[in-house]
Amino acid sequence: MEETILKIKHILAATAALSLLVVAAGCSSKTTHADKTSSKTLTVVFLPSESSKEMTPVRTALSKVLHKATGKKINVQTTTDYNVAIQALASGKAQLGLLGPDSYIEARKQNSAVNPLVTYSGESGTLKDAHYNSYVMVPKAKADSYKDGGSYSLKKVKGQKISFVSATSTSGFAVPAGAIAAANGVKKTDLQQGGGFFDKVLYGQSHPGSAVNLFNGDVDVAAFDDIDLVNYGKFTNDATKAGAIFKINDDAPAPLDKAKGKESVAISVAQVQNEPLAINDKTVSKADRAKIIKALTAQSTTDNPIFFSKPDAKKPGLFTQTGKVHFMAISDKWYAPTHEVLGK
Structure with a gap:
């Protein structure tokens, strides 16, 4: 009889200890969540x-x-x-x-x-009207070579060297690459690397970085937006249409300080949500x-x-x-x- 009672006490003690562990775990979980x-x-x-x-x-x-x-x-x-x-x-x-x-x-x-x-x-x-603009840009001196029948054509960029911002940038890749892909009947994924549709593909890792690739002559075409370039230059005409001209300021800071006075022309413009x-x-x-x-x-x-x-x-x-x-x-x-x- 005493042996049975002793076993019951052990079971009750173990159950109580387990209950305390469960409560403690629950409290610990709540504390961890609260800490976040x-x-x-x-x-x-x-x-x-x-x-x-x-x-x-x-x-x-x-x-x-x-x-x-x-x-x-x-x-x-x-x-x-x-x-x-x-x-x-x-x-x-x-x-x-x-x-x-x-x-x-x-x-x-x-x-x-x-x-x-x-x-x-x-x-x-x-x-x-909460949106900004994404551009496909080319050097002003070569802009006319991207025209077809008097209008700019994205078909003209095939086989060229291009700079995007990043493969995860909306206005620096997703939107301009989508426009190029649609105009040429290819997939957007076909545009991420050189040796195919494009001869070479660079990534500037920022919008000013992509512009640098263009103005340095490392690429023929570049994608970047307007809001990230306001510290470096300005548009000298209608910034919402193909033919928009972007000019680097004479006092532009790095990384565009070596491109002062240089101009690019947009051959494609698209709106992007802010x-x-x-x-x-x-x-x-x-x-x-x-x-x-x-x-x-x-x-x-x-x-x-x-x-x-x-x-x-x-x-x-x-x-x-x-x-x-x-x-x-x-x-x-x-x-x-x-x-x-x-x-x-």
């Missing part, structure tokens, strides 16, 4: 185009806004490769990221917790999310020339302030057209 959103730091990752020395004031200004809004220490992660930025946000190593539309969509494809937080409006102050500041929602609390949106859409941020500079500003900001441009909160639904274009 209650961390005292936030890391913001930037694409190569926003990682340059010239963009330091922008990164600093954004860090100050985020710190003031959340009270957290802000870590800045610069990159030289689009994939590094994408994976940093998708994995949660970075909680926020200033990404291009394609980079954002790729990060979301890897982790559905990645969402757009804000983008910037168009001149109307709404999302109706890029987002994206967030990994599994790593940021809802309260901090709301605080960040409130801070970025505040009038003080709109009036900050480091974010939105006047068209004639000596020191261009992140974006150009024309009309009523300002940050606006968005969701993934707004990027439906880009999802469709990219097939993601």
Whole structure:
């Protein structure tokens, strides 16, 4: 009898211990989850185009806004490769990221917790005209050789040397490569390497880098957008149509300081939805999310020339302030057209 009672006591003790382990494990799980959103730091990752020395004031200004809004220490992660930025946000190593539309969509494809937080409006102050332009550019002196019957033709780029930005860049690859592929009846994947449709394919790893490849004469054709080149030059005619002329400023900083005064002509122009500041929602609390949106859409941020500079500003900001441009909160639904274009 005593032996039976002793066995029962052992069983009860073991059960109690197991229960404590389960509770402890549950508490530990909750604590780990909480730590992801209650961390005292936030890391913001930037694409190569926003990682340059010239963009330091922008990164600093954004860090100050985020710190003031959340009270957290802000870590800045610069990159030289689009994939590094994408994976940093998708994995949660970075909680926020200033990404291009394609980079954002790729990060979301890897982790559905990645969402757009804000983008910037168009001149109307709404999302109706919230887009920028992607170009296929050639040297001005050779522009006429890309015409067919008086109009520019993307069929003329076959067999040439081309520079894209990155295979994961929206305006520096996905959109221009898509246009070239459609015009020539080939697949976009056929354009990623030389020795086939193109004689040679280079990647600038940033929009200024792709422009450098063109102006240095390393390629015949290059893809880049307008918003990433505002620090280096300006359009001297209608920037929304084929035939748009882009001229490098006489005081252009590196890496385009050796291309001062040089001009290129767009043989193709396409609209791209404005890029987002994206967030990994599994790593940021809802309260901090709301605080960040409130801070970025505040009038003080709109009036900050480091974010939105006047068209004639000596020191261009992140974006150009024309009309009523300002940050606006968005969701993934707004990027439906880009999802469709990219097939993601």
